[in-house]
Amino acid sequence: MDLFLLVIGSIFVNNILLAQYLGNCPFCGVSKKLGPAIGMGVAVIFVSTLASIFTWIVYHYLLEPQGLEYLKTLVFILVIAALVQFVEIFIKKQSKGLYDSLGIFLPLITTNCAVMGIALLNIKHGFDFVEMIVFSASSAAGFALAILLFASVRERLFISSVPVAMRGTAIALVTAGVMSLAFMGFAGMTN
C-alpha cells in the first residue's frame, strides 16, 4: 500500500516537473513535437532508474561509512555522467534499434537536473532499496507524462495565433505554469 501511494505521489502529486520544477531544459527543448517527446520520456525513465541505483549504492556503501555525505552532489554528477556515457556505448554496440530511438537523447540527459534531483531525493527521503527503485521509476514516469502532455499542447500552440511578444519559449513557460497549477489539484491526496 505504501509503495502504491509512493507511485501515485511521485507521478501526480509531487510531479518532478510540474510540482518541483526539475528537468526544465529538456522539458522546453524537446517538447515541440510528440515523437521526440516520447523518446525523451522513455530515455529519462531508463536513465534515472539506473542512475538512482548506482548513486544509492555509492552513497550508502561508500560515502556514508566514510562520513562524506557532504560530497554527494559532486560524486553523483561524476557517477551519473560516466554511467550515461557507458550506457550509450553499450547499447550502441548491443542494440542498434534501441540506440537509434534513444541514442540521441542520452547525451542530453547526462546533465539533466531531473535525473540528478531524483538521485538526491532518494537520499533525502531515506528510502530503502525497493522504495528507491519505485520512487525513481515513477518520478521519471511523471516526467514522461508531463512532457507528453506538454508536447501535445505545444503542437496545438504552433498553429494558434500567439501575440508576437509571447511566441516561443515565453508562451511555453506560461503554459507550463498553467499545467503546474492544474497539477496542484492533486496536492493533499498523499503527504
Add this chain to the structure above:
Amino acid sequence: MLIPAMILGGIAVIAAVGLGVAARVFYVEEDPRIKGILDLLPGANCGGCGMAGCSACAAAIVEGKAEVNACVVGQTEVARDIAAFMGMEMQDNEPQVACPDCQGGARATRKYEYGGFDDCRAAMLFYHGPLMCDHGCLGLGTCVRACQFGAITMGDAGLPIFDPARCVGCGACVRACPKGIISIISETTKILHWNRYSECLAPCRQKCPAQVNVPKYIEHIKNGEFELALLTVKENNPLPLSTGRVCPEPCSLACRRQIEDEPVAINYLKRFAADYEMNSGKRLHVPVAPETGKKVTVVGGGPAGLSAAYYLRRLGHSVTLFEQMPDLGGMLRYGIPEYRLPKAILDWDIQGILDLGVKVRTGVSLGRDFTLDFLRAEGADAIFLAVGAWRDRELGLAEIKPDGVISGIKFLELFQEDPLTRVKGHAIVIGGGNTAIDAARTSLRAGAESVTIVYRRSRDEMPANPVEIVAAEEEGIQFRFLCAPNRFITEGDNLAGLEVLGMKLGEPDSDGRRRPFPVKGTEEVIPCELLVEAVGQMPDLDFLEKDGMPTLPTTRWNTIDAKEETLQTDVPYIFTGGDCFTGPGLMVEAISAGRFVARSIHYYMTEGEIPPIEQRQTGLVPESIFDSLVGVLPRPKVHEPVVSLEDRLGTFKEVEGTIDEEDARYEARRCLNCGTYCYDQELEAERAEDAESIAG
C-alpha cells in the same frame, strides 16, 4: 582532507578506466568517412534531403544510398566537396528554387471572413479556406515560418515574396503550404512544363501557343526589370526579337482588358524588352544544364527547329542542326520580308541560340545530301524533322506558265537572295494569306507601278494578320475581293493580264469558312506584267521517297503524321513539328512545337517513355472568361512609331518601330495582372496620376 580527495579521485579514475575499456570492448566499426562528410555538410539539420538530420544524410551518402548532391542546402559547392572527398566524379546539379503560383491572394472573392488562428493549415480546416479560388494564397504566412533560411517574407499585398538568392530549394515551404501553390522548380522543370487546368492561368497565358507567362513579364517591365522580363519570355520563346515584330498576338485576343477597353499591346512590350537587350549589346546569361551525353539531330532551321535546338541544348543534350539554305531562320528569313523583320535583327536572335553550343551545318538538304539512316548511323539518339511548308500550291490555270508568273515563296526568296531585285509595271498577287500580302507590299517597294490583290472570299475571311491588311491598304494596294483567277492572258510567251471571275459566298463548310462559288458572266480582264501565285503552301516531303529513309506515314494534307500528344512519329526516334506537321501556321506555334518536341525527346532519350501531361490545358478555361469587369476604366493604348508612307515605298526600311521606355512602363501598367479568377482593380488615384504623366 586526504580521504575525500582520494575517494573523489578514485571514482573519477574508475569511471575513466571503465569508459576507456568500454569504448574498446564495445567499439562499433563506424566508417570514418561519415564524420568527414558530416564536417562538410552545412549542419542545418533541415531534413530537406528527406533524411533525419545531417548525420543520417552523411551515413546514407557513405553507404551509397544517397547521391553526393543529396544536400539541398549546400547545393553545388558542398556536393563538389563531398564528391572530391569520396573520390567521385560529380555531375553539376542545377539550382532549384521555390516559386509561388499566385499573384492574386487577397484579390480573390471570399467565402467568409476568417478570424481564426494565423496559420494557413488551420484556415484550410474550415470549409477549405476562406477564398473561393482554388489556387489563391491565403496569406497567413505559414510558408514564411516554415522557411529556415529567411528566404520568404510577407509582401505588402499579403503574398509571400521569395528571395531566390537565399532559397536553397529544401522544399519546407512546399510541404507547409496547404494549397499546393508553391513548387520547387529548376530551369529543366520550367522547360518541361506545360500548362494544366489545375493552375492559375491568365487568359493570355491560356491563349499563347508557346505558353509564355505574359502577366509575369509585363509585371517585370512595370517594375523596370527589363532583363528579368526578357528572361521570362525566353523561358518559352527563344526568338523574342522576331516574335516581337511579326507575331499576330493571339494572346491579346484573350486580353481581359478588352472587355472595357483596347487590349494591352502585349507584343509591343515583348519587342521593347527584346530590343532592350539587343541595344545594350550584352547578352543575358541563359543557364544550360550539365551535359547528358545524348545526341539529337534537328533537320530544318526554321523557328520550330531553332526552338527545339535551344531547349534541347538547355536540357544538356548535344544538338546538331541541318539546314538546306545557306542561312538559318526558315520562313522568317526567306519568307517574311526585310521591312517587317530586318535580317540583322533575326541574326541576333539566332546567334543567341547558337551561342549555347548548337552545332550547325547549312547548305545540306535532307534527301539530296544525306539520309535519315545516315543521321542515325552517325549516332543521333533522336531526330527532329522541322522542314516547314516550302512547296507552293499552284492554281493550275495553264500547263505551261507564261513568263511573269511566279509562286509566292519563290518570289519572296528572290529578295532575300538579292535585295536589289526590281519589278516593273502592274503586279497582281493572288491569295489572302501573309504570303500574299508580303508579296504585294514587296512588289510595291521593288518598283511596281501598282499592285492588286485578288482574293476569292471577302476581307473578313482573309487569314493574313489584320495589321498587315491595314498596312497594305495604307500603302495603296488595291484589293479585289470575291474575285477568282480564271485564265492567263498572254502576249507571245509573256503575261499580259489575268481574266478574273466574280464569286459569291455560300454556306460555311466543315472548317467554318464560307465556301465561294463563281458567278457566271462576270469575267473581266485585269492587265498585268507580274503575277504572284500565293495560294498556300504545303510541306515538300519528296525526300521520304528516297533510299535510306525509314517509312514515315504522311497525311492527306501532305504533312508528316505523328502523335498529337508527343509529336513522335511511328518511327520512335523520329519526331516532327511546326509547319510540316500542322500545315502553314504561325511562328509562335512553330516555337511552341519546338519546346514541346524538346520535352518529348528529352523524356524519350533519358527515360524511354514520354509521360502524358495530366490535365493539359488546350482550350480556354471557361471560368476565366468574364463578361464584365469591376474597377477597370479605359486608358488609351500606346502606339508604335511607324515610318511615313513616302519613306516606305521604294525602300525596305523597317516599317514599325519600338516604343520607348516611358511608353513601355505606361503600357505595362494597363495590364490587369490577371489570374484565372481575379485581376487588379485600378484605383482612381492611380489613373489620375497616369493621365497627368501623359499630359505632362
